[in-house]
């Protein structure tokens with residue numbers, strides 16, 4: 353007998369088990385794996401492959417994951433958005449998620465109903481997947497994580513423009529956030545862009561997959577002068593820099609915060625609390641599961657969904 357489609361669970365390694373064929377974002381040797389995107393807490397299935405089943409992800413996710421892992425895992429089948437893939441009687445289709453390059457949501461359709469898994473996402477830009485069962489991220493799933501209205505992209509452009517008059521600027525951020533910031537400045541800031549080699553390697557993957565970035569040069573200390581914007585990994589943020597520093601962060605109470613040597617700008621890749629609830633409201637699932645393997649707020653979010661929207665919701669693991 354087929355288990356009810358509403359019975360979603362998570363294994364001891366963080367893989368979310370969907371239907372009877374698929375597992376998402378963690379190792380599971382008996383099922384076909386889906387990797388939603390290349391952040392390190394989602395690529396466990398690529399890191400520790402086992403069994404004979406394939407691993408599915410977008411081509412860009414595969415390239416970014418290979419960069420993180422330092423090798424190219426085998427047994428991976430890259431799949432584009434909106435291209436259904438059938439296993440047994442179940443069909444999996446990937447849809448875009450606005451998060452990092454290559455991020456995907458998955459919709460699994462079976463004879464018994466459908467299951468959507470968001471992976472990590474932000475709004476606007478992520479299409480809402482309607483399904484009987486919705487599995488969603490919960491990074492900012494608590495009511496304290498409500499962003500005030502404000503445009504991070506405008507704040508970044510304005511801060512850079514204002515301080516370029518004082519000399520060079522250095523922007524520090526995690527992988528992908530730096531490339532996103534570089535893309536935001538494209539067309540708005542007339543300056544020389546300089547990337548350190550770590551940022552350059554990832555930027556090349558972005559360019560390979562059609563992401564639009566402005567022309568940039570490799571960082572050479574002597575060139576970081578005048579109207580130039582330097583991009584470096586967040587791990588370098590404590591170093592001395594002769595100019596204004598901008599630290600990119602996922603969460604901060606304000607859009608722009610003054611810090612020693614410059615500013616911290618909130619450039620989030622995740623939906624906030626209100627946007628998570630809006631997704632559920634529009635998707636109209638019968639039941640929701642929140643990912644507690646990768647977030648501390650899954651229980652809180654599940655309770656909020658039940659109380660505010662009247663839809664059954666459970667954290668994973670339960």
Ligand SMILES: [Zn+2]
Nearest residue numbers: 389391451472
């Ligand atoms: Zn992520």
